[in-house]
Amino acid sequence: MTGEFERIARLRELFGALALPDLGIGDDCAVLHDPRPLVITVDASVEGVHFDRRWISARDLAARAVEAAVSDLAAMGAAPGDLLLAWTLPRESPDELVTELAHGVLRVTRRLGMRVVGGNLSAAPVLSLTTTALGRATGPSLRRDGARVGDVIAVTGHPGAAAIGLRALMAGRGDEGALTEFVNRWRSPTARVDEGRSLVSRAHSAIDLSDGLAQDGSHVADASGCALLIDADRLPALPGQHEAARALGLDPTALALHGGEDYELLASGPPEAFDERWTLIGEVVPGAGVLVLRNGAMAPLAALGWDHFTAG
Amino acid sequence: MTGEFERIARLRELFGALALPDLGIGDDCAVLHDPRPLVITVDASVEGVHFDRRWISARDLAARAVEAAVSDLAAMGAAPGDLLLAWTLPRESPDELVTELAHGVLRVTRRLGMRVVGGNLSAAPVLSLTTTALGRATGPSLRRDGARVGDVIAVTGHPGAAAIGLRALMAGRGDEGALTEFVNRWRSPTARVDEGRSLVSRAHSAIDLSDGLAQDGSHVADASGCALLIDADRLPALPGQHEAARALGLDPTALALHGGEDYELLASGPPEAFDERWTLIGEVVPGAGVLVLRNGAMAPLAALGWDHFTAG
Numbered sequence: 001m002t003g004e005f006e007r008i009a010r011l012r013e014l015f016g017a018l019a020l021p022d023l024g025i026g027d028d029c030a031v032l033h034d035p036r037p038l039v040i041t042v043d044a045s046v047e048g049v050h051f052d053r054r055w056i057s058a059r060d061l062a063a064r065a066v067e068a069a070v071s072d073l074a075a076m077g078a079a080p081g082d083l084l085l086a087w088t089l090p091r092e093s094p095d096e097l098v099t100e101l102a103h104g105v106l107r108v109t110r111r112l113g114m115r116v117v118g119g120n121l122s123a124a125p126v127l128s129l130t131t132t133a134l135g136r137a138t139g140p141s142l143r144r145d146g147a148r149v150g151d152v153i154a155v156t157g158h159p160g161a162a163a164i165g166l167r168a169l170m171a172g173r174g175d176e177g178a179l180t181e182f183v184n185r186w187r188s189p190t191a192r193v194d195e196g197r198s199l200v201s202r203a204h205s206a207i208d209l210s211d212g213l214a215q216d217g218s219h220v221a222d223a224s225g226c227a228l229l230i231d232a233d234r235l236p237a238l239p240g241q242h243e244a245a246r247a248l249g250l251d252p253t254a255l256a257l258h259g260g261e262d263y264e265l266l267a268s269g270p271p272e273a274f275d276e277r278w279t280l281i282g283e284v285v286p287g288a289g290v291l292v293l294r295n296g297a298m299a300p301l302a303a304l305g306w307d308h309f310t311a312g
Numbered sequence: 313m314t315g316e317f318e319r320i321a322r323l324r325e326l327f328g329a330l331a332l333p334d335l336g337i338g339d340d341c342a343v344l345h346d347p348r349p350l351v352i353t354v355d356a357s358v359e360g361v362h363f364d365r366r367w368i369s370a371r372d373l374a375a376r377a378v379e380a381a382v383s384d385l386a387a388m389g390a391a392p393g394d395l396l397l398a399w400t401l402p403r404e405s406p407d408e409l410v411t412e413l414a415h416g417v418l419r420v421t422r423r424l425g426m427r428v429v430g431g432n433l434s435a436a437p438v439l440s441l442t443t444t445a446l447g448r449a450t451g452p453s454l455r456r457d458g459a460r461v462g463d464v465i466a467v468t469g470h471p472g473a474a475a476i477g478l479r480a481l482m483a484g485r486g487d488e489g490a491l492t493e494f495v496n497r498w499r500s501p502t503a504r505v506d507e508g509r510s511l512v513s514r515a516h517s518a519i520d521l522s523d524g525l526a527q528d529g530s531h532v533a534d535a536s537g538c539a540l541l542i543d544a545d546r547l548p549a550l551p552g553q554h555e556a557a558r559a560l561g562l563d564p565t566a567l568a569l570h571g572g573e574d575y576e577l578l579a580s581g582p583p584e585a586f587d588e589r590w591t592l593i594g595e596v597v598p599g600a601g602v603l604v605l606r607n608g609a610m611a612p613l614a615a616l617g618w619d620h621f622t623a624g
Contacts, residue, residue, distance in 0.1 A: 028385075
């Protein structure tokens with residue numbers, strides 16, 4: 001088996017095909033120079049917690065981990081820049097695992113013009129990918145505490161689609177024709193970078209849907225000191241989404257509200273802030289938390305979503 | 313047990329005692345603004361790989377993880393700035409573990425005037441602490457590829473001392489009087505920030521000793537295209553260091569050359585670059601790799617040190 005430093009050398013070769021920063025992989029630190037405010041986040045993807053390796057290839061997994069981290073940049077309206085990758089691998093992992101993971105990362109960095117500027121390889125009982133993503137502000141950053149009463153609420157994509165795919169995989173039904181599109185949504189999310197950037201100086205708040213509309217919406221409501229009123233009938237759905245949820249014995253609306261890992265964006269602002277890539281699903285009202293209008297009745301929504309220490 | 317978001321709120325409270333950046337913990341990303349070049353690194357500390365929890369308290373462990381990451385900044389001559397902490401915890405971990413870890417981090421951030429600006433909490437089979445450390449260049453960054461034939465080679469501290477402590481803990485002898493000082497060196501390393509900064513614009517190369525003098529020295533030699541000649545008789549030792557190594561049945565010189573986790577700095581440059589905090593241990597000569605002068609004979613040294621995928 002190849003040792004740590006040979007593996008790092010191979011990664012440097014793979015990632016070095018991109019333009020290098022002032023000083024990139026191979027020294028103690030990367031050195032970067034950009035006069036714009038730095039926007040930075042870190043996100044972890046852990047085997048047995050965030051994924052099961054029977055559900056996803058190494059390439060998709062690595063791409064997914066980067067998209068999830070970049071999604072945080074998108075939610076702030078930042079331009080994606082550089083990545084640092086801290087990976088842990090079981091000691092017996094074959095060399096191809098590292099190469100496959102690297103190719104998954106390259107798929108995203110090439111699309112977004114990002115660079116891998118550093119990282120860390122370590123042994124561990126399970127595979128885990130911790131991604132530090134750096135972006136640059138192109139204007140005032142979108143925050144979660146800016147929602148104002150009277151704002152409309154908008155989302156990208158189709159919340160709940162990824163959750164259906166995940167539930168299909170968990171039930172061993174990921175190969176069923178009506179479910180494969182949803183499995184792809186879970187396996188291969190796309191960070192909404194352009195959509196986030198389109199909101200800069202226009203929207204009042206934004207957040208990405210990693211833990212579900214209810215959970216992430218409640219963060220916006222709490223930080224902003226107001227309530228989000230969501231109209232369940234306006235939640236956008238892919239063709240066949242409701243049927244797919246029901247085929248799994250699940251409530252499509254509950255999945256759209258509580259299912260996470262879509263990496264779609266939820267934002268608030270004046271209606272003119274949002275173009276055709278967004279669906280308006282409600283408004284910001286006085287109060288607290290997330291309220292849902294469903295079948296003509298309004299009900300408060302528990303901030304249920306994924307929680308690492310109370311879930312399961 | 314407390315959930316993920318309560319834990320994050322508690323951490324925000326603990327870490328918020330420090331001055332906040334433009335936008336800190338609690339949004340999707342941190343936003344930072346500093347016109348100086350950014351110096352950035354990521355480092356992981358994994359239970360069962362880098363430490364055994366019987367060997368170290370949670371506070372010392374967290375402080376150690378931060379010192380290890382900051383040591384990379386020190387090796388570049390950068391001024392420490394901000395931290396992002398990605399922690400994984402076994403699901404059944406008590407709340408105090410998070411608080412104890414946070415207090416360990418605060419010990420270091422208070423000493424160095426650093427800020428915690430973001431992070432990620434996740435469940436996992438083992439405790440792991442992945443630290444992204446950001447610094448700012450205060451001049452040209454020290455690199456590992458700058459060593460020149462004729463440079464003297466210098467180190468801080470006492471390489472091998474931490475390795476003795478680790479071996480004592482592994483042998484269940486960490487409480488023996490003659491070994492406790494060395495155990496402390498392993499448990500509580502101090503990143504050589506001031507020493508690194510003192511080299512900016514003066515030394516030609518620097519690296520931190522995380523994997524041992526032989527391994528890290530070979531990175532400098534390889535990157536610079538020359539050889540490092542180390543005089544084993546000049547390796548600095550703490551009082552009792554040789555005796556402590558021998559009490560464990562180990563060769564003191566081998567530990568000083570191959571033992572890692574000292575987080576001391578190894579640098580090369582003109583003699584006048586180094587003050588009394590440094591010990592001169594050799595010189596840069598034509599050739600490749602690390603050569604050791606011992607008992608009057610010169611021998612090439614295998615780049616042996618810690619390797620995650622070939623060790624054990």
